Amino acid sequence: MDGVLDKLKALPGLDVRVEHWKATPGIDEGTQLFQAVDRALADLPRRRLAGVVMITDGQVHDVPTKNDLAAPLHVLLAGHIEERDRRLVVEQAPGFGIVGGSVEVAVRIDDPGYDGPNHDGKANLIWRQDGGEPKVMPMPLNRRVTLTVPVSHAGPNLLELEAEAAPKELSLLNNRAALSISGVRDHLRVLLISGEPHAGERTWRNLLKADPGVDLVHFTILRPPEKDDRTPMRELALISFPVRELFEEKLHDFDLIIFDRYRKRTVLPPAYYENIAQYVRDGGALLMAVGPEFSGPDTPYASALADILPLAPSGDITETPFRPTVTDLGRRHPVTSALPGVDHWGRWMRLIGSSGKGRGDLVMQGEKGQPLLMLDRVGKGRVAELMSDTIWLWSRGWDGGGPQAELLRRLAHWLMKEPELEDSRLTADIKGDMLEVQRHSLTPGGTEATITGPDGQTHKLPLVDLGDGRAVGKMALDQPGLWRVEADGKQALAALGSINPIEMSELKATPDKLKSFVAQGGGAIRWIDDGLPSIHMVSPAASKSGPGWMGLQANGQTQVTAVEDSPLLPAPLLLLLGFGGLVLAWWREGKA
Numbered sequence: 317m318d319g320v321l322d323k324l325k326a327l328p329g330l331d332v333r334v335e336h337w338k339a340t341p342g343i344d345e346g347t348q349l350f351q352a353v354d355r356a357l358a359d360l361p362r363r364r365l366a367g368v369v370m371i372t373d374g375q376v377h378d379v380p381t382k383n384d385l386a387a388p389l390h391v392l393l394a395g396h397i398e399e400r401d402r403r404l405v406v407e408q409a410p411g412f413g414i415v416g417g418s419v420e421v422a423v424r425i426d427d428p429g430y431d432g433p434n435h436d437g438k439a440n441l442i443w444r445q446d447g448g449e450p451k452v453m454p455m456p457l458n459r460r461v462t463l464t465v466p467v468s469h470a471g472p473n474l475l476e477l478e479a480e481a482a483p484k485e486l487s488l489l490n491n492r493a494a495l496s497i498s499g500v501r502d503h504l505r506v507l508l509i510s511g512e513p514h515a516g517e518r519t520w521r522n523l524l525k526a527d528p529g530v531d532l533v534h535f536t537i538l539r540p541p542e543k544d545d546r547t548p549m550r551e552l553a554l555i556s557f558p559v560r561e562l563f564e565e566k567l568h569d570f571d572l573i574i575f576d577r578y579r580k581r582t583v584l585p586p587a588y589y590e591n592i593a594q595y596v597r598d599g600g601a602l603l604m605a606v607g608p609e610f611s612g613p614d615t616p617y618a619s620a621l622a623d624i625l626p627l628a629p630s631g632d633i634t635e636t637p638f639r640p641t642v643t644d645l646g647r648r649h650p651v652t653s654a655l656p657g658v659d660h661w662g663r664w665m666r667l668i669g670s671s672g673k674g675r676g677d678l679v680m681q682g683e684k685g686q687p688l689l690m691l692d693r694v695g696k697g698r699v700a701e702l703m704s705d706t707i708w709l710w711s712r713g714w715d716g717g718g719p720q721a722e723l724l725r726r727l728a729h730w731l732m733k734e735p736e737l738e739d740s741r742l743t744a745d746i747k748g749d750m751l752e753v754q755r756h757s758l759t760p761g762g763t764e765a766t767i768t769g770p771d772g773q774t775h776k777l778p779l780v781d782l783g784d785g786r787a788v789g790k791m792a793l794d795q796p797g798l799w800r801v802e803a804d805g806k807q808a809l810a811a812l813g814s815i816n817p818i819e820m821s822e823l824k825a826t827p828d829k830l831k832s833f834v835a836q837g838g839g840a841i842r843w844i845d846d847g848l849p850s851i852h853m854v855s856p857a858a859s860k861s862g863p864g865w866m867g868l869q870a871n872g873q874t875q876v877t878a879v880e881d882s883p884l885l886p887a888p889l890l891l892l893l894g895f896g897g898l899v900l901a902w903w904r905e906g907k908a
Contacts, residue, residue: 319848320369320371320392320848320851321334323848323850323851324369324851327851327853327868329870330366330853330868331364333356333357333360334356335352335353335355335356336352337349337351337352345377345378346375346376346377346378347372347375347376347377347378348376348377348378349370349372349376349378350376350378350379350380351378353368353385361873362385362386362387363386363871363873364871364873365385365386365387365871366387366853366868366869366870366871367387367388367389367390367839367860367866367867367868367869368385368387368388368389368390369389369390369391369392369866370389370390370391370392370830371392371394371844372391372392372393372394372830373393373394373395373823373824373825373826374391374393374395374825374826374827374828374829374830375822375823375824375825375826375829376829376830379829379830379833380833382836383833383834383836383837385837387837387868387869388837388838388839388840388860388861388866388867388868388869389830389833389834389837389839390834390839390840390841390842390860390861390866391827391830391834391839391840391841391842392842392843392844392848393825393826393827393841393842393843393844394825394844395824395825395843395845396825396843396845397825397843397845399486399824399825400427400430400482400483400484400485400486400824401485401486401487401490401822401823401824402425402426402427402430402439402479402481402482402485402491403425403426403427403479403490403491403822403823404423404424404425404426404441404477404478404479404490404491404492404493405423405424405425405426405493406421406422406423406477406493406495407422407423407424407460408420408421408422409421409422409495409497410497411497411498412497412498412499412500413465413467413473413497413498413499413500414467414499414500414501414502415467415468415469415470415499415500415501415502416467416502417466417467418464418465418466418467419464419465419467419497420462420463420464420465421462421463421465421475421495422460422461422462422463423441423455423460423461423463423477423493424458424459424460424461425439425441425455425457425458425479426457426458427439427457427458427482428458430457430482431456431457431458431459432457436456437456437457437458438454438455438456438457439454439455439457439479439480439482440452440453440454440455440479440480441453441454441455441461441463441477441478441479441480442477442478442479442480443463443475443476443477443478444475444476445465445466445468445473445474445475445476446468446469446473446474446807447474447476447800447806447807447808447809465497467497467499468499469499469733469735470499470500470501470734470735471498471499471734471735471736472496472497472498472499473496473497473498473499474494474495474496474497474809475494475495475496475497476492476493476494476798476809477492477493477494477495478491478492478493479491479492486823486824487823489770489771489823490822490823492798494798494809494811496811501529501571503529503530503531504527504529504530504531504571504572504732505530505531505533505569505570505571505572506524506530506531506532506533506570506571506572506573506574506728507533507562507570507572507573507574508520508521508524508532508533508534508535508574508576509534509535509537509573509574509575509576509578510534510535510536510537510576510577510578511537511575511576511577511578511579511609512536512537512577512579512609513536514577514607514705515708516576516705516706516707516708517536517576517577518708519707519708519711519720519724520574520576520605520724521534523721523724523725523728524728527725533562533570537578537579537581537583559583559584559585559588563584563588563591563592564588564591567591567592567595567600568595568598568600570600571600571601571732572600572601572602572603572728572731572732573592573595573600573601573602573603574602574603574605575602575603575604575605575616576605576705577605577606577607577609577705578604578609578616579609579612579614579615579616580614580615580616580618580619581614586619586620589616589619589620589621590620592620592621593620593621593623593624595697596624596694596695596697596698596699597624597694597695597696597697598695598696598697599695599696599697600697601697601698601699601731601732601733602621602624602697602698602699602700602731603699603700603701603702603727603728603731604616604621604625604699604700604701604702605702605705605707606668606701606702606703606704606705607666607668607704607705608633608666608668608705610629610668610670610703611629611630611631611632611633611668611669615629617629624692624694624699625699625701626672626673626675626676626690626691626692626699626701627670627671627672627673627676627687627690627701627703628670628671628672628673629668629669629670630669630670630671631669632668632669633666633667633668633669634666634667634669634682634686635665635666636665637663637664637665637715638663638664638667638682638683638684639661639662639663639664639683640661640663640664640680640681640682640688640718641680641681641682641683642655642658642679642680643678643679643680643681645677645678645679645758646677646678646679646680646689647783647784647785648739648757648758648760648783648784648785649677649679649691649739649758649785650726650730650736650737650738650739650756650785651679651689651691651723651726651727651730651737651739652679652680652689652723652726653784653785654784655719655722655723656719656722657716657718657719660716661710661716661717661718661719662709662710662713662714662715662716662717662718663709663714663715664704664706664707664709665706665709666704666705666706667682667686667688667703667704668703668704668705669686669703670686670687670701670703672687672690675692676690676691676692676699677690677691677692677739677758678690679691686703687701687703688702688703688704689701689702689703689727690703691730698730698731698733700727700730700731702727707720707723707724708720738756739756739757739758739785740756740757740758740806741755741756741806742754742755742756742765742801742802742803742804742806742807742808743756743808744799744801744808744809744810745810746793746799746810746811746812749792749793749794749812750790750791750792750793751767751790751791751792751793751799751801751810751812752788752789752790753765753767753777753779753788753789753790753791753801753803753808754779754786754787754788755779755786755787755788755803755804755806756785756786757785757787757804758785760781760783761781761787762778762779762780762781762787763779763787763803763804764776764777764778764779764803765777765778765779765789765801765802765803766801766802766803767791767799767800767801768799768800768801768802769793769795769797769799770795770796770797770798770799771795771797775791777789777791779803793812795812796811796812797811797812798810798811799811799812827841837860838859838860838861839860839861839866840860840861840866842866849864849865849866850864850865850866851865851866851867851868852865852866852867852868853867853868853869853870854867854868854869854870855869855870856869856870856871
């Protein structure tokens with residue numbers, strides 16, 4: 317650049333202006349060199365413009381279709397004509413997919429001139445999902461390939477792609493790409509079995525029916541099969557209880573099963589309880605909302621469910637009002653953390669006695685420390701036990717009420733493994749140019765996160781424990797692109813601006829994008845590697861370029877920069893001349 321400036325400044329009568337283009341962090345708009353030209357010429361009449369000289373790699377993303385500069389544009393290309401740059405191109409990718417299904421992502425590895433005479437050149441594509449183990453897939457160069465990606469969970473499914481590096485490649489920055497595919501559930505399918513009608517039965521039904529994303533199947537056992545009280549058939553249930561269909565054929569179609577005050581009867585054969593236990597171990601979810609029946613002879617605990625339930629009945633039932641409280645662990649658990657009005661909750665009326673088995677997370681308890689809400693993981697699935705049937709009092713506002721709907725919503729969504737309610741997770745969010753990292757954990761104490769920027773540089777970020785299950789840290793970001801966060805064996809990704817910036821997509825110097833625009837004004841494109849051309853002033857009608865030289869048009873325009881007043885003659889001399897003129901006039905008048 318200094319050599320070009322020296323040549324320009326050596327030309328007489330030329331006003332040289334220099335404008336640099338710099339990317340705006342967080343804004344992915346590519347190289348906007350013509351915006352820089354407009355800024356430099358904003359206060360300059362176009363009739364005075366001699367020409368524009370660009371020093372660039374040719375990767376310009378705001379080239380106008382029509383050249384209206386009224387002056388030549390000359391381009392000096394930085395780079396080498398023989399340089400090689402392999403890049404990964406994502407041709408097509410969906411924005412979302414159904415959880416449990418898969419999506420197709422179309423990619424291409426561009427490496428012009430290196431795909432072989434028979435198009436048999438290949439390179440490895442390395443990809444991984446949500447920071448998991450990398451997978452390697454050989455694929456042909458310069459050809460579109462479709463990749464099938466499973467959508468494994470709700471929320472962002474992050475897919476990282478990387479093309480194998482080529483020998484003597486210009487840069488590896490555009491060998492990588494990342495996609496965020498939002499996983500959405502088609503519908504959450506919930507089976508609710510109420511063992512008998514009771515005051516709080518509609519609590520669960522109203523909660524689940526209010527969620528448009530939930531498909532609810534609800535059965536209430538009004539009359540057990542062994543009861544014979546001569547009730548006419550027309551006054552019994554409208555349909556028979558489809559036991560075999562629900563608990564054998566379609567059991568694994570449900571995301572959550574709720575037993576609400578269910579009593580063990582002959583409605584379900586023993587083998588079906590084993591089916592439910594296996595369903596949980598395979599990844600299903602079970603919620604037991606129990607009442608007095610849990611301590612009686614018909615307790616569902618006396619079945620295969622005993623193997624997966626974290627609490628066993630003790631036989632005690634407390635029927636005096638008590639105020640639910642959140643345990644120390646519960647203050648960190650996402651199901652019960654920061655529930656509103658925690659110091660002013662209304663009382664419940666019944667607590668079913670139980671004893672723990674040394675597993676699970678106790679998040680709520682009675683006033684004397686008795687277990688009230690226990691959460692547990694069993695195999696791939698989850699189980700929760702709520703040891704009271706009077707939570708419905710909160711919805712009625714009795715004794716001040718409480719956050720019944722929010723608590724049950726969180727509980728149901730934790731059981732169904734919604735990402736925002738995972739008790740152990742790492743999240744990274746970018747607000748403005750600040751990265752905020754949160755580690756959610758049931759273990760108290762802070763930790764340290766490792767931040768890897770788009771350029772591969774790593775940074776350490778302390779995360780400070782807030783006491784509610786979160787440890788938080790913030791860091792200012794200085795470059796757009798994909799940022800990777802790692803802490804406690806977990807990973808999170810966040811993008812400043814575009815995940816795949818336009819500026820990084822093509823790095824090889826090229827004249828192609830500017831060729832048409834330059835030709836319209838008669839300018840020239842020269843490789844700096846070939847040496848700097850000489851620069852001359854030429855008339856507007858003359859050729860603007862030739863072998864080894866570039867021309868700037870001499871417009872012959874001038875500009876008034878200042879105005880100064882000065883006397884024609886000194887004042888005494890003017891006075892003398894004026895007096896002499898009067899005498900001469902008087903003399904001529906006298907002779908006449």
